[in-house]
Amino acid sequence: MPELPEVEVTRRGFADRLAGARVLGVELGKPLRWPLGVDPRSLVDRAVKVVTRRGKYLLIHLDEGLLLLHLGMSGSLQFAERLPPRDVHDHFELDTTRGRLRLHDPRRFGAVVYADTLDAPVARKLLGGLGVEPLEAGFDPHRFHAALQQRRASIKQVLLAGDIVVGVGNIYASEALFMAGIRPTLRADRVSRPRALRLHAAIVQVLQKALALGGSTLRDFSSAQGESGYFQLDAMVYGREGQPCRVCGSPIKGIRQGQRSTFYCPQCQKR
DNA sequence: AGATGTCCCTGGAAGC
DNA sequence: TGCTTCCAGGGACATC
Secondary structure, three states: OOOHHHHHHHHHHHHHHHOOOEEEEEEEOOOOOOOOOOOHHHHOOOEEEEEEEEOOEEEEEEOOOEEEEEOOOOOEEEEEOOOOOOOOOEEEEEEEOOEEEEEEOOOOOOEEEEEOOOOOHHHHHHHOOOOEOOOOOOOOHHHHHHHHOOOOOEHHHHHHHOOOEOOOOHHHHHHHHHHHOOOOOOEHHHOOHHHHHHHHHHHHHHHHHHHHOOOOOOOOHHHOOOOOOHHHHHOOOOOOOOOEOOOOOOEOEEEEEOOEEEEEOOOOOOO
16 A cells, blocks of 8 residues: 555655646546645646645645546556556556656545645645655654654554644554553653654654655555565554564464554553 | 634554 | 455545
8 A cells, every 4th residue: 555655755756757747638447535726627738747745645845736646545646658447456557748646546535636735725724734754854853753653542542643743654653662662552742752752753764765766666464465575574553463563473363453463562651 | 711622634564 | 257345545624
């Protein structure tokens, strides 16, 4: 599934080539998570200025308005001068003077939404509540600790919520907590300062590593048995219930928090 | 207002 | 073998 590092790698893969293009047309497949919010014909002739990222959203800035793209959990983007005919899972296509940008998304958790500006209600709704970018200077360890102090939910769920720091998905949350030696069920406000600083470093490290390896596909673990997605090779705890901890040998535990799977080592993450 | 639960959707795996 | 059921995921939204 596309996590922050994959979204960023995706962005880098087409941003420079798309910038400066002029829209020739828009093609829609089945409905995605939300409607586009504009008559697609009205986008014709607009120019693409730049493609940026905020959390897991890609922002295609036009000379007038912008498109917000989210890949959901099964979405991927292709950009090329020419593409094969659209299949049943290709639900959005932006035809431009520089090539075609196509969203392929079998599960349709993804979205393409138009907003007039970043201040438009729909943009504020989608982006307004997002926390800081973990790989930018604004992710300050002491402010991170202070923010955790305000929350009584479990540290895992607070990370996942994305309103303190974005980009820590279900896999990275378990991995970062393992690296920091923190039990996922611990209340966020009970994470001590030194341990919060360790968690901050772990988040940066796990995301940077994934970004560096981002050319490879991060696969859905349950469908990736036997496949060579890098995370299957590198996961310390995620998806390893019952298997020995790579550090201490204790069996990894699998639990559910807020309808989501969590993995941890009961020995290495005592509290 | 913060925390928790629900739902969206499909394909693959597991269970019968 | 073929059917049904379950599960994965992000995040907006409803509810407590």
